[in-house]
Amino acid sequence: MNGVKEPKHPSMGKEFPHTDQILLLSAALFFAVWILDSFIFKLSDRLVGFVPDVIRIAFFVGLEFSAIMLAFYSHEALFGKKSAEFTLITDGVFAHVRHPLYLSILLAYLGFFFSSMSLVSLIPWICYAVLFDKMTSYEEEDLVRIFGDKYIEYSKRVTKWFPTPLRRSSREIGKGGRGG
Numbered sequence: 001m002n003g004v005k006e007p008k009h010p011s012m013g014k015e016f017p018h019t020d021q022i023l024l025l026s027a028a029l030f031f032a033v034w035i036l037d038s039f040i041f042k043l044s045d046r047l048v049g050f051v052p053d054v055i056r057i058a059f060f061v062g063l064e065f066s067a068i069m070l071a072f073y074s075h076e077a078l079f080g081k082k083s084a085e086f087t088l089i090t091d092g093v094f095a096h097v098r099h100p101l102y103l104s105i106l107l108a109y110l111g112f113f114f115s116s117m118s119l120v121s122l123i124p125w126i127c128y129a130v131l132f133d134k135m136t137s138y139e140e141e142d143l144v145r146i147f148g149d150k151y152i153e154y155s156k157r158v159t160k161w162f163p164t165p166l167r168r169s170s171r172e173i174g175k176g177g178r179g180g
Helices: 019-041 053-079 100-116 119-147 149-157
Strands: none
Touching: 019 100, 019 119, 053 100, 100 119, 119 149
């Protein structure tokens, strides 16, 4: 067994090998580093004195709220409606960013960084950002195989990681939303 799983939903291509294990391990390692640095060893808490608590809390709450909403709406788009056919989802959160679930994880980790200003926790965060980029590139190869030019055009309109909130959805610009 090579670790590659078939798609969980017709709108998804094949997942990167061992995705579930990677995501669980990344969470365990990130939080181990964050907890050890923030509360036990305090190796890199120098920024805490420079950034007011209200700012740190605001960033934490804002990033965690954004991560939860992004995960909820992307999960709803992927798994909320049962469909037997392959469709390229280009509306909702997918009109603004191509990989909202992975982005929600990165935002959640970043929120925890801001809560304690643990510079050491940025090391795994950067590693996961690079790893998630490689994982999504792998997964996008299969999406190009499945959807062809539709996915290529979609990837030209919608960024991989940085949402453009003012961008109109594909439905609004006549691209048809789902399957468009």
